[in-house]
Amino acid sequence: MLLLSSIPLHLLFNSLIFQTDQRDSEYQLAIASEGFFTGVPFYVPGASLNPPGWMTTSSGFYGGGGYGLGVILPSNNSSVYHRNVSAMASEALIWDNLTAQECYNDYFSCGGIKGHRNVIAVVDQKDGWIRDEVWNLMANQSEFWDPIVPSNETNSLWWAGPCAMMAEYVKEDGVVCRDTCTSSWGHDGYMDSPTSKKTNNSPWVLSFFNDSRVMWLVNNTKGPDGTYLHQASPNEYTNDITPGASDLTVNYCLAEPIDHFCYVSISNVLLLAVTICVLVKTMMAIIVTVVLARRDQAPLVTMGDAVVSFIERPDRTTVGICTIGQRDIRGHSNQYQATQLAGPRAWAARVSRRYKVVPVSVWFTSYALFALGVGVISYFLNMAMTFLDHHLTGQVLESDTNPFLDSESWSFASAVLVANSPQLLLSFCYLAYNNLFTRLQMAKEWATYSQGYYPLRVTDPKGEQFSTYRLQLPYKYSIPLIACSILLHWLLSNTIYVFVSAGGYFDNDLFTYQRGYDSSLPDGTIVSVGYSTWSLIVMLAVSVTLVTIPIALSFKKLPSGSLIVGSNSMAISAACHVSSVSNVATRGALYSNESIKSNRRSWKWLPSRLEAPPPPYSPLNDAQKARRDSLQYVQGDDQSLLTPHGRPESDHFEMRDLSRHTSRASLLSGRESPMTKEDVYEQIARSKVRWGVVTMPPEFYAEYEQEQSYGHLSFGVEEDEVTPPVDKVKYA
Template sequence: MGRCSTSKNWTTGLHLLINILSTALLGASNYCMQCLAAPSREQVDKAHSQKTWVRIGVPNIIDLVRYQTGKRRLLGSVLLITSLPIHLIYNSAVYFSIGPTEYSVVAAQDKLIQEHGNTTEFEQCFTENVGMELPSLNAAIRDGSFNTLSKQECIDTFAQDYASGYGTIVLVTKDSMPQNESVAWIGTGNSQNFEGGNSQFSWLCDEQYPCTKSIAEENTHNWTVRALTWSRPTIRLSVPIPGGIYESGGWLDVGHYGIPETEDYNHLDDILDKYPSLEELQAELDNPSGWVNSSFPGSVTVRKGEPECTYPRVYGKQTPRSYSIDHCMTLPVKETCQLFFSPPICLIVIGCNMVKLICALLAARENRKDIFLTTGDAIASFLAKPDPATEGVCLLSGPLIKKRTQGWRKYKGRERKYLDLLGIKQETPLRLPPRKRWFQAASISRWVYTILLFVCMLIPSIIVLRLGILNYNKASKSKNLWDSGLGDASTGTTLAGLSIPGTASGVFSMIFLANVPQILVSLAYFFYNGLLTCMLGAVEYENYTTAQKPLRVSWPRGAQRSTYYLSLPYRYSVPLLVVSAVLHWLVSQSFFFVQVIPFDRHGVPQRSSPDVLVTCGYSPVAIIFGIIVGGLLPIVAIVLGLRRFRSHMPLAGQCSAAISAACHPMTMAVDHALKPVQWGQVPDRVLSHGFFSNTVTTDIECDARSSAGSDEQRPSLATELDRNETRAVGFLHCSFTSEDVSEPSTSRLYL
């Protein structure tokens, strides 16, 4: 417990560190899951034999669940599940509790206050209302404990929500004081209910509601306040009710204690709510208008009770006297903000991290052979042992395969046997496709899901921002939104309707609610990472058309180079992690857990008080920055996606079949994969008989012809092909190879 600025700064710094660590954990989990989801050569060969294909070098939870079994599927699922509690509660392992200190406000003529000649009632109420005796107040003034502030400084200091570290305030005036009362009672601060909209410094505005800093500053040069009475005479009532007499201390609880909810009882309750004097109440009872039963007011007996001081919960009536304020003096006290550390939350996070560590170690001990962690691993394996399932279709591309040509399909199912029945080989000469753009390396569904997720995050954020700004301006009456700061709670930015009791379960449930948006940010990272991986993996694949380069593999041999990343280069992955950490932090500052534990004027925390506030708050400024950062991410992806590839190389798009088709070097030379390789037209001409001269030649033509669609229509297509004449033609061939290659021609057919 201590200075609020120190506690707040520590909270901000620790939250930033927590979000960096949680983002690093997210990236590590994604890395491990991608390793677990990576197929082996055996799995790829099995898939190709069934005319299906798998993804290589891209994180995919679906592939992890669908194609992996046993321990790998279990480890991947555990890694994914343990990410959920970390992002739900990790941010609230450390949280800031606001501790507003209640303070009293008085007005006096001189710095030293007259101690003699005051009434006994005044002296008693001074001690009770102010929290210290008059001689002690004078002693504090004499020894310099009070700080002197100008009028503007006084407003700047106290026109804020949840002020802490201030005790008694003396408003110094040159106006005379009432006889037998050397000090005027002005009121209290931080004594109201702390739910949204309640002003904690209404004394600055002469007890007018709502009171904001801008309203208080309007009267800075002519600042006057009206005093309240130190005490109030109490009224005792005897009210007839069905079955007896209800003795009241000056108020009614209609609907309870046998008091019926009739118009007369409600009317009497409304009168008592105005804190009338004995004479005013008797005059209301003697007035026959306003009463349904004219005999009811005559049956109510009122009498004078003992006077009571107007602090803390009894309303003091304003006196006619006004005081012009020259400056003010404040008595500093210890600030009461707190930095809380939640052992249960930390234990849960530590437990999840331990489970993740164990899963990562078990994943590292996997003894699978010939695993395709990167595209380079797949190329090296296919060059060392070409796959016969993809022989004769060197320009086979991911888009062609995904359009279900050549008999390929995405999932296992009914095989297309119409070509086999006709005795036709599935070797097909193809032309080079047009140059593609980066965005075509990822599937349409991946783009749709990624953009849709960001839209689902941004649109509600914009709506919440608009409502939050309206509510903030309504509560603060200020147009300067930037005064609210990042993650700063105020009565205008707390969701009072969500306030719950400050029990352990209540605190935990509100912490859970405040961190729900973190889950969406984590999902956005997974989707965005996968999208960039698809595009940049295709860029790396296409770079082998420019010059001979060593393959980037997981376990290098020969001229191969090792890899420190799977598919996303550091120049992209590191900025993405940084932006993700910043976005997580901005979200934690946009919608956050709020706990307000008020302290009374003696510095005692009121933990059981109904004024304890446990809810969530929002920061319009943080939401604005969060929307900017979150909105830039899809824009950057779209801009990158519009870039063109440098060559006409068929787009593999992490498709195992397309990569395999490009790895038939057509020579018996060994160790292609151990040397620098390049993709291009190999020098040998291939002569092949029996191929159709009007076969599908590009993925664009496939679009038109695949409109024939279903398997039921395929026989008619085969019959049409069968009616065409065949002729022997010579075709060129493209492949990855360690030998010299030339640039392929867009006008030739390749086999």
């Protein structure tokens, strides 16, 4: 349930709160002299004699809310068109003054209306233009224009009209902007986004009749035949413009400032789904906590927890196989066959590397996941490059200039599932990646105990034990791993993402013919799924680099005196059968009264009477003699010594109960409180330990009578003088 309830979180949580970009498209453009807003008269449609919707706007071809369509011949000063132009002239002085370069950047970026809406391009014509100085009209044309634009009066307006920026999705180029006033801004063609290469500090020359097709229409005539100028062929109304008259140098712009809104929205449906998943996970966590608390079991979170558990509560099924490793166990079909390896086995000293700690199956499944992830990235990158004709477009982060996935009907829910499904795969890859690091670190941690005396790393430390890392792995690994996870999830969220926008810029037939609307979202809001080719490349490079790191770390060498147990509980258990005659009993300072329960018998644990003679042993060295003197057992009123090889110096041993009311002083004449076998195990687990050759009680050496000499490998304290295993020597 914990796993199943996590899947919807990965798929839905990232899009629970989303951004809605408000991108409008409509604005008014006027090209005029300074006299336009300082009181010099103007006559619409301006000295260009070019009403909106005629030659220099393309609204009629691409929609845009009807701008440029149905405009009545502007002799009627009460028309909406005339009122809009008059409002621009009266309000211009309170608008923002933009340099020519700023104006160029704002409006020629053509990404929808952002910081400014209506704009006046102020050109280097102080007061304005006189019609007869600009045009050489024929008699019939002059007769038509005289009531509208006087022939000999100064006109402070060159051109004015409504414009619209609209997004269009083009297969080869991604999202491009169509400005209905492209030609009015002085660029070729009707529909292409502006392509002028104006550089900083260079004059901005606006060639109003730049299009060769428009110039042909302007300089030819057939005579008027209609009431509405926009309904007639344009070459019927103008003829022979003065050369250079339409080449205008823009000095600066006056732009109407607006607030660019960006909304933060929340999906109620996704919120409900995420809330249910969180409640399920919370309830499961509470249930698991309560159940485990009732069982009164120590947590087995770290390797140290497992070692403590196996030391304090030895597993009988793993006795006598202290040299067995995880590969020996995995090489047998079941645990029973592995236990048949019990008995003395010769130690084979060899140099091992960390990769042997990780089972082959784990390597395979982990890198199969990594290969799947890298393969998915490579596939989409190849598809994107093919789709875009091998051109990189857009930006690294989320942007409306990035390409979009094709779909005829995007709903918000479907877009969320498609955009976030790679997050689920990434989470599985990270779990596998973290698992590899954890296993490699466990190999290093286990090997350190064969090199010296170290406390065990446990969840609930006691004695000399120390607490686990807060993040389970050492900080030098865990912090970079978490940082990589955050980076990859963030990068992936910018590689493929849900795109939501409101306003007219994207809400048009050029963009929405293959996008979608969702009834759960406000009117005029479109939904799509975008992706970044640049982020795909970065994601691929980062992923390929990261998957090589575990391989590099896995070739580090492990000490020859250590055993490869990995995370195999049976192998760990077999290596944790400590000696009951450990010299830890001689510690007075470290042993605390809390480990002696009030209901225990106050007696010393003694080995039972031997039923078979001990195996032969070599003469004791000085260190072993010193240890022999420290291991004393009570036999009546006498004391008998036990050698490190298990041979008693007295033939009779017995275990005698001591009175509960006997004082510690009377028991051992000043020595420490007596310890049971369980106390010895507990004290070893709470001390600094080392893994290697330890001395066992005499009956251990009588277990395998056919063997002449053998030892035992397990954990011991400093007083036990643990030594490394010797090559070709047998241990059981």
